[in-house]
Every structure is written in structure tokens, then in C-alpha cells.
Amino acid sequence: MTPNETPRLSVRHLTKRFDPLVANDDISLDVMPGELHCLLGENGAGKSTLSSCLYGLYRPDGGEIWVDGKPVHLNSPSDAIAAGMGMVHQHFVLVPSFTVMENIAVGSGSGWRLDHAGVLARIRSICEAYAIELDPSQPIGELSVGEQQWVEIVKVLYMGARLLILDEPTAVLTPDESKKLFTVIERLLADGISVLLISHKMAEVMRSDAVSVLRKGRLVGTVRTADTTRDELTSMMVGRRVSAPVRVDGEAAGQERMLAVRDLVRLRDTRRVLDGISFDVAKGEILGLAGVSGNGQDELFECLCGLVAPDEGSVTLADKPLQGLSVAEVAAEGVGYVPSDRFRDGLVADLTVSENLVLGQHWQGRWRRGPFLDRGALDANARRAIETYSIAAGGPDSACRKLSGGNAQKVILAREFTKASKLLLCNQPTRGLDVGAIEFVHRELVRKRDEGCAVLLASEELEDLFALCNRIGVMFRGRLLAILDARSATHEEVGRLLAGQESAGAA
Structure with a gap:
């Protein structure tokens, strides 16, 4: 950064209110050309509100937004796109029945007729420049979650974005896909494109050039990442020191089996979304399930809590069959269930x-x-x-x-x-939570374990699983590929399993 360099994005005294709540309170920050700038803060700190203001989804009540030295007035996302800003949302905005090319070209203002040859040439040029592998003719519904994210990124680059806002971009990616994403980000930065990254993962935050920390709607400060530490950033974010996860040592507190799952099969049409799943969880044990979203975790938890009936197999809790029981009857047996989608399945x-x-x-x-x-x-x-x-x-x-x-x-x-006195089913309990809230969830999981509760924990965060679990199972396309001892397993071994490569190291 040179002393007189014009910021790619300059926010000055931005304020946004929702009735009596001040979601963003007098926020000022700069993002330079070719800079990876991280936006860090607790849940409810104002990150989503600020990014929504920058992308034209909300209109701020006060303050100014400048792009490349010029003031902009953003009344809609189309205004933000015209100003050179693009946003990849945590929940993708794609049409499943459209092809990759059609999704990228939608909203590009290419007139009544689509110039297929021109669009294809430009998509291929972008993909080649950033080593992104996509088939423009493939329907979105046939792509993996990671491939859909590439479509979103190519789409904003196709529209000429000079600043990318990435909202929790690795939340649904495997470790290898996350590495590839940051390789692409490095190429974007080298081309002078700026990236504003919203992330809760401190390993990703520490890869940035600068970090702006929000707390309760206000900007605590902006620091150069090279001049700070994880602990200092965490303290800025929550206003106190946060302890590391409590690592589990030794075997499960008790070897008495609490949950037994045998040969579980769940069909969707003719496809097996659960394919012969078998495992046990003991009293006082945390069994972790690793897997990228969509590999059968949701269906497994729904079978265990009584939401749906398996097509084959059995589930017993303390030797009592759970098949045929309603959700309320399963809960009455001492089972608590934290679903992966909080608003769809967990709340009204x-x-x-x-x-x-x-x-x-x-x-x-x-x-x-x-x-x-x-x-x-x-x-x-x-x-x-x-x-x-x-x-x-x-x-x-x-x-x-x-x-x-x-x-x-x-x-x-x-x-x-x-509710959970015997069994706690936790499907992605820390998804979208800040480090302070994650610390609390970890403590509560350990507390339930110490009370003798059996815990089944599915998480896309490998750090959570390695820190908290006695054993780690890996799910891939509805199958449980292996169950590993968390004390001897490695991140590389789990990463290979996440990509579908079977292991001989099952515990």
C-alpha cells in the first residue's frame, strides 16, 4: 500500500438503524486495491448489516460509501454491481434448473438475445485465468456445493467486480476445496481485485492483510494482520480472553452402550441417502461425524430423532427400540436434537x-x-x-x-x-457462531458428556471434532466410511475420507 493510494472501498461514518436498534454505529474503514480485508465480529455485531449496506440490500441512515475515490449511492444490488462490487452469499443465489452459463449470464444486461459464443468465451477466459474447473453446459442442480460456489465467484467476476464480498465462503467446503479457494483469492489479489472476507475461522482471518473488528455495532478497530495475534483479535471481538476447546483425553468415560444404530438405510426415490449405517455411542462419549453438507448427515439425524422412519435397520437407546416412536416420544426418552437449519427445523x-x-x-x-x-x-x-x-x-x-x-x-x-438426559444429537451446533459463542457450546457439550450423556456431534469444523470427540466417523454419499480414534487420527487422513477415499484405519 502506497501512502497516496486511493482505497478501493471507503466507508465513512456509516450508520444503520432498525427501530431502536443501532445495527451499525458510525463505522469507518478502508479496503485497498488488491487487499484481503477481513470483517470479524460476534453474532449480532453488525457484519451482515454492513455487508448488506455495501451491496445495496439496505440503505444506510447516515454516512458515505466511496468506490475508487468516487461517492456511490446504492439503492439496490444492481447499483452495487454497476459500481464494481459483487457479493457471494453464504446461501447461494442460483437457479438449480439453469445451466452454469445461464446462471452466470442472468442479470448481466446482455439484451433480449443471449450471445452464447461471447458468453462462453468470457466464462472460459475467467476460469482459465483463475484455474477454476466448470462445465458451462452443466445444470446447477448436478453440481456439488463447492462447484456451485465457483459459479457464484465466476458470476461476480463476469459482471466486472473489482471488490468481492465473501460471506463465510468455506462454511460448506472440504479442507481441499478451502485450500483451492484461497489459491484463487491470491490470484484475484495479484490482479488488483479486493476481497472483503467475513469469516469466523481464525486460521482464515490470519491469512488476511487487514482486519476490521466489530462489536455491538461499533468498529473496535482496524489492524494490520501481521502486527497482531489470534488471541488479540479474539479479545478485541468479545472483550475478553477466550479459552481453547477442552481436548478429550482417554477413552469414553464409560463403556456402557447408550445408542446403537444398525444397518440404517434411508431411500429417496431409488437412491440410498443412508446406505447401511452402523455405529454405537457410549455413555459419556462424544462421537463426531465429519462430512461436507449433503452427505447424509441430515437424514441420519432425522431418523434418530423420530422425524422420519428408516427404510431398513434399527435404532435402540439404552436397549429400547426407537423405531415407530414419534418425535415427542423420542424426546421423552431423554433425547435432545439440534438441527442443522435453525429457522427451517429448529424454530418458529x-x-x-x-x-x-x-x-x-x-x-x-x-x-x-x-x-x-x-x-x-x-x-x-x-x-x-x-x-x-x-x-x-x-x-x-x-x-x-x-x-x-x-x-x-x-x-x-x-x-x-x-431435554437431553441420555442422548444429545447435535447437527452443526456451531455453524455461523462467533468464537465466544463457540467456546460456550464446547463447554456445554463437555458438560453433557461429563454428566454421562451420549453425544453425537456432526460438524464441518474439523478443529471442533478433534478437540471434543473420542472418536470421529466420516460420512460420504450416505455411507460411514470409517470411525477413527481422535487421538491418533490426522487432519490429512480425515481430509482424504471427506473426498471419498476409503481408509484402513477404522477404530
Whole structure:
């Protein structure tokens, strides 16, 4: 960076309010040409609001945005694209039935007729420049999650983006895919394209050139990454030191089998989304499941909690069969379930925090006064959960749709951790959480383990699994390829399994 270099992006005193909540409070920062700039902050710190303002999804209530030395007024994403900014969302914005080429060309303003030859030539040129492998004629629905992300990146480059906003780009990628992504990012930076990266993964944050830290809607500071440490950034983000995950030592606390799964098969049409899954989880054990999203984890958890019935196989809890039991009956056996999609499967967005905390249990006498809900009992329960789990909500009567993703997740954790006396099913419990919230989840998982609860933990974060689990199983295309001893397994071995390469090192 030269002293008189013009910033690619300059934000000055940006403020955004939602009724009484100030989501962004007087934020100022610069992103230079060819710079990897990380936006770091706890859940609800204002990162998503700021990126939405930069991409024209929200209009700020105050402040200015400059691109390449010129002020811009962003009333829509098309204004942001015209200004040279592109955004790859955590949840992709693609049409599954369209081809790669059609998705990239959509919205490019190419007139009534699509210049197929010209579009194909430009897509191939971009892919060649950044070593991205894509078949322009392939339908999006046939691509892996990692390939869909390449489509999103090529799409914003096709539209001429000079600044890319990447929102949690490695959340759904394998370790090898994540490495390839950062290789592409390095090529983008070398070409003078700037990248604004939103990430919770400190290993990725430390690869940036600069980090801007937000806390409670305000900018704590911007630092050069080379001049700071992980611990210093974490302290800036949460306002205190955060401890590392508690590594599990030794065998499971008890060898008494709690959960037994045998030859589980689940069909979707004629395809086996679960293909002969078998494993045990002991009391006081955390068994981890590694796997990229879409390899059968959701279907497995749905079978275990009673949401769907397996087509073949058996599930027993403390030697009691669970097949044929409803979700409520499985929960009554002492099973808590944290689903991977918090708003689709874990919450009713328009209900309040207090109502969501007793969801599925509201028929129990302790939450009722005759035929009606006991609002006093619900609110008292919610106030305890809000304090214990540090849920950033206006109070028990706050609608869950108004919560950030991380705080919505805490509502689910508070409900399901309380229910789990025998078995805790956790499917991606730290997805989208900041380091402070992740630290809390880790502590709670260890607490449940120490209470003698069996824990089945699926996570795309290998660090979580290696730190917390006694054993690690790897799922690929509906199969459990291997179960490894977490003390002797390596990241490389798990990474090969994640890509479908079988291992002989099963435990």
C-alpha cells in the first residue's frame, strides 16, 4: 500500500438503524486495491448489516460509501454491481434448473438475445485465468456445493467486480476445496481485485492483510494482520480472553452402550441417502461425524430423532427400540436434537423466545394453566435461558425472527440441551457462531458428556471434532466410511475420507 493510494472501498461514518436498534454505529474503514480485508465480529455485531449496506440490500441512515475515490449511492444490488462490487452469499443465489452459463449470464444486461459464443468465451477466459474447473453446459442442480460456489465467484467476476464480498465462503467446503479457494483469492489479489472476507475461522482471518473488528455495532478497530495475534483479535471481538476447546483425553468415560444404530438405510426415490449405517455411542462419549453438507448427515439425524422412519435397520437407546416412536416420544426418552437449519427445523420464527424455548413441550403440565399456556412460567424460563446462554434479545417476548442467526441458535441450544438426559444429537451446533459463542457450546457439550450423556456431534469444523470427540466417523454419499480414534487420527487422513477415499484405519 502506497501512502497516496486511493482505497478501493471507503466507508465513512456509516450508520444503520432498525427501530431502536443501532445495527451499525458510525463505522469507518478502508479496503485497498488488491487487499484481503477481513470483517470479524460476534453474532449480532453488525457484519451482515454492513455487508448488506455495501451491496445495496439496505440503505444506510447516515454516512458515505466511496468506490475508487468516487461517492456511490446504492439503492439496490444492481447499483452495487454497476459500481464494481459483487457479493457471494453464504446461501447461494442460483437457479438449480439453469445451466452454469445461464446462471452466470442472468442479470448481466446482455439484451433480449443471449450471445452464447461471447458468453462462453468470457466464462472460459475467467476460469482459465483463475484455474477454476466448470462445465458451462452443466445444470446447477448436478453440481456439488463447492462447484456451485465457483459459479457464484465466476458470476461476480463476469459482471466486472473489482471488490468481492465473501460471506463465510468455506462454511460448506472440504479442507481441499478451502485450500483451492484461497489459491484463487491470491490470484484475484495479484490482479488488483479486493476481497472483503467475513469469516469466523481464525486460521482464515490470519491469512488476511487487514482486519476490521466489530462489536455491538461499533468498529473496535482496524489492524494490520501481521502486527497482531489470534488471541488479540479474539479479545478485541468479545472483550475478553477466550479459552481453547477442552481436548478429550482417554477413552469414553464409560463403556456402557447408550445408542446403537444398525444397518440404517434411508431411500429417496431409488437412491440410498443412508446406505447401511452402523455405529454405537457410549455413555459419556462424544462421537463426531465429519462430512461436507449433503452427505447424509441430515437424514441420519432425522431418523434418530423420530422425524422420519428408516427404510431398513434399527435404532435402540439404552436397549429400547426407537423405531415407530414419534418425535415427542423420542424426546421423552431423554433425547435432545439440534438441527442443522435453525429457522427451517429448529424454530418458529414468528413465535417469541419464551414460546420457542418450550416448543414441543408446551403440552406438559409445568408450562400450562388449565388449557392455556402459563405465561409467567414461560417468561421465567426464558429469562433464565437468556441469562445463562447470553442470548441477545429484547426479552422473553421478542420474536425469534428478529434475532441474529447466532442468537437464534442459542435459543435452540438452551431448549435441547435441557431435554437431553441420555442422548444429545447435535447437527452443526456451531455453524455461523462467533468464537465466544463457540467456546460456550464446547463447554456445554463437555458438560453433557461429563454428566454421562451420549453425544453425537456432526460438524464441518474439523478443529471442533478433534478437540471434543473420542472418536470421529466420516460420512460420504450416505455411507460411514470409517470411525477413527481422535487421538491418533490426522487432519490429512480425515481430509482424504471427506473426498471419498476409503481408509484402513477404522477404530
